[in-house]
Amino acid sequence: MNAPLAPGFVNGDVSYWYRATGxxxxxxPLGGNIRADVAIVGAGYTGLWTAYYLxxxxxxxRIVVLEKEFAGFGASGRNGGWLAGLLPGSARRYAKDHGxxxxxxxxxxxxxxxxxxxxxxATEGIDAGIVKGGLLNVARTPAQAARLRAEIVDxxxxxxxxxxxxxxxTREMTARIRVAGAVAASWSPHCxxxxxxxxxxxxxxxxxxxxxxxxxxxxxxxIARGRAVTPGGTVEAGLVLRCTEGFTADVAGxxxxxxxxxxxxxxxxxLDDWDEIGWDGRELLGDTAHYYMYAxxxxxxxxxxxxxxxxxxxxxxxxxRGHTHDWTVDALWHLLTTFFxxxxxxxxxxxxxxxxxxPRDWCATVSLDRATGLGWAGGYTGHGVAAANLAGRTLADxxxxxxxxxTTLPWVDRRVRRWEPEPLRWLGVHAMYRLYRLADAREAxxxxxxxxxxxxxxxxTGH
Numbered sequence: 001m002n003a004p005l006a007p008g009f010v011n012g013d014v015s016y017w018y019r020a021t022g023x024x025x026x027x028x029p030l031g032g033n034i035r036a037d038v039a040i041v042g043a044g045y046t047g048l049w050t051a052y053y054l055x056x057x058x059x060x061x062r063i064v065v066l067e068k069e070f071a072g073f074g075a076s077g078r079n080g081g082w083l084a085g086l087l088p089g090s091a092r093r094y095a096k097d098h099g100x101x102x103x104x105x106x107x108x109x110x111x112x113x114x115x116x117x118x119x120x121x122a123t124e125g126i127d128a129g130i131v132k133g134g135l136l137n138v139a140r141t142p143a144q145a146a147r148l149r150a151e152i153v154d155x156x157x158x159x160x161x162x163x164x165x166x167x168x169x170t171r172e173m174t175a176r177i178r179v180a181g182a183v184a185a186s187w188s189p190h191c192x193x194x195x196x197x198x199x200x201x202x203x204x205x206x207x208x209x210x211x212x213x214x215x216x217x218x219x220x221x222x223i224a225r226g227r228a229v230t231p232g233g234t235v236e237a238g239l240v241l242r243c244t245e246g247f248t249a250d251v252a253g254x255x256x257x258x259x260x261x262x263x264x265x266x267x268x269x270x271l272d273d274w275d276e277i278g279w280d281g282r283e284l285l286g287d288t289a290h291y292y293m294y295a296x297x298x299x300x301x302x303x304x305x306x307x308x309x310x311x312x313x314x315x316x317x318x319x320x321r322g323h324t325h326d327w328t329v330d331a332l333w334h335l336l337t338t339f340f341x342x343x344x345x346x347x348x349x350x351x352x353x354x355x356x357x358x359p360r361d362w363c364a365t366v367s368l369d370r371a372t373g374l375g376w377a378g379g380y381t382g383h384g385v386a387a388a389n390l391a392g393r394t395l396a397d398x399x400x401x402x403x404x405x406x407t408t409l410p411w412v413d414r415r416v417r418r419w420e421p422e423p424l425r426w427l428g429v430h431a432m433y434r435l436y437r438l439a440d441a442r443e444a445x446x447x448x449x450x451x452x453x454x455x456x457x458x459x460x461t462g463h
Contacts, residue, residue: 001326003333006269006347012323015078016267016304016350017197024201026070026216030232036064036213038399039228039237041220041251043067044076045384046377047243048203049392050399052120055210057400063212064235066228068219068247072200075246078322078354079385080265080294080306082284083118084135085111085190088380088387089363089411091158098410104159106409111164111190113386116393117199118192126202128195129299133282135191138173138182143443143450144288145184151288152186164188177279179339191284193296194385222252225372239368239399242376245384246355249316256418258357258379259425260316264309264324265353266332268346270301276342289443290436290454293335303343305336309353312429315422322352356382362463365414366391368398375399379416432457 010016014023038054040047043065051063067073087094087103087110095103118130139145148167155165165188168176173185208214215232222229227236244251246260271277279285285295293307309328313319329351337344359365359379364387368375375398377391378384394406406412419425439451457463 002330003266004347006349009348010350011329012321012352014073014322015197015265015352015354017077017081017195019350024070024072027214029217030066030215030230030235032233034064034233034235036062036235036237038063038239038241039235040065040241040243041223041228042074042243042245042247043071043204043214043216044074044243044245045200045203045388046245046391046395047241048200048207049389050241050243050377050395051207051212052203052210053393053396054399055207055212057396059211064237065207065212065214066218066220066230066235067214067216070216071204071214072197075354075356075384076200076388077197078265078352079196080304081194081196081296081385082135082294082383083114083130083192083194083385084284084383085114085188085386086383088383089361093361093363094410100158102408102410105405106411107159109390109406109409110386113390114190114192117194117386117389121199121202124202124206126199126206128199128202130192130194131282132189132192133284134187134189135286136173136176136283137186137286137288138179139184139288140179140181141443142183142446142448146448147450148184148186148288164190175278176281176283177285178277179285180341181338187283193282193284195299196385220251223374225374237373239373239375241368241395241399242374243378245357245378245380247318248357248378250318255316256421258359259312259419259429260318260355261358261382261429262309262311262313262319262353262355263306263382264328264332264351265304265306266329266336266348266351267298267304268302268336268343269349271303271343271346273342273345274301277340289440290457291433291440293339295336295339302346302349303336303340305332307332307335308433311433312426314426316425318355319353322354324351324353328353356380356384359416360419360462361416363414363416364391364411365416366394366398366409366411367413368395428461432461432463435460
């Protein structure tokens with residue numbers, strides 16, 4: 001490994017977000033057969049938000065949440081801390097069956113989800129380091145800048161106003177964050193920094209306080225009509241809701257529903273001098289490269305910086321302990337220090353990885369079959385921190401039989417074909433990201449147009 005490592009460097013151990021308090025000891029497992037009104041499989045954001053809104057709406061419901069490890073073990077405790085009002089998928093695809101206005105309404109609901117999470121965190125006393133500093137997207141090549149401008153034009157067609165996103169001048173850009181080599185940037189207010197593990201822990205506490213039962217160390221081996229089966233017993237319930245996101249490939253019968261895509265992060269030691277970087281507003285930072293990055297300035301003044309490492313393991317295998325390959329740590333460190341040369345004063349304190357769920361058309365879904373009582377939500381393609389809140393509210397309304405504005409959103413009851421069998425999945429995903437890396441390298445030479453290699457990559461996987 002070439003990246004400079006801090007004393008006490010940790011690779012994996014779930015994520016840096018648990019480092020201050022330690023990885024939680026899982027709670028008690030299910031110890032026998034029980035009956036419930038609602039059984040929720042998965043204690044990540046989606047499952048916890050669903051339980052929260054269901055119990056708030058009807059305190060008499062007996063709600064049981066089943067979790068293989070501990071609440072917040074998966075993507076909910078490993079993500080980049082982007083509480084972002086971004087659609088978990090393509091507006092055009094959502095509009096295909098429901099029309100443009102439905103997709104625009106969906107986008108406004110996503111904006112509102114950011115504020116809803118902030119509201120609940122304040123109400124429930126969840127200290128997750130939330131700062132609504134917005135999202136700065138930067139371009140560092142002419143081709144990236146052209147895509148950035150085209151994206152804003154496209155967003156205008158889907159209801160984004162200048163108050164929702166706008167192109168920044170050089171002075172406005174550098175006043176926020178000084179990214180080396182940045183030639184253009186956009187900013188949106190609909191994004192907040194969050195410490196994701198603290199949000200998950202706080203939400204789990206709030207759900208338990210409401211009377212929801214969470215059984216940890218309880219893997220679900222079968223989901224079927226009226227029951228969720230575990231080694232310690234069966235939960236019989238009128239509704240069984242699958243909220244397993246990137247771990248869905250491990251659920252019997254759902255191996256090819258959503259592809260488990262890996263994403264990796266590093267975090268630096270605390271930086272003493274921020275004068276060369278700025279970042280006083282704690283904005284979230286992204287870029288318009290094909291092999292994109294995402295970052296935040298943490299509450300303890302580190303830079304948390306993420307991107308794709310080895311994006312997919314053959315046969316949808318999961319490295320669930322969060323270990324990150326050496327070359328990925330090196331690649332992320334190299335990119336971080338090209339963005340921020342001043343960060344070379346620090347070293348890498350922690351590296352980790354996690355998986356996110358990717359449907360075949362890259363668009364999330366929420367669904368409940370009233371005939372069988374089986375439901376699910378997820379497939380957020382990396383935009384799950386805010387989307388899981390909206391999905392939880394939507395799934396709760398569906399479970400309660402409500403006809404609401406949420407239950408008519410275009411992600412409800414969408415049907416998406418499954419991913420191809422191996423080796424086609426592995427070949428397609430790795431070809432896509434290989435082409436994206438090559439496209440970024442070609443665009444770095446100064447060409448003003450998006451590389452044709454990126455367009456080929458999009459065609460291969462339908463991204």
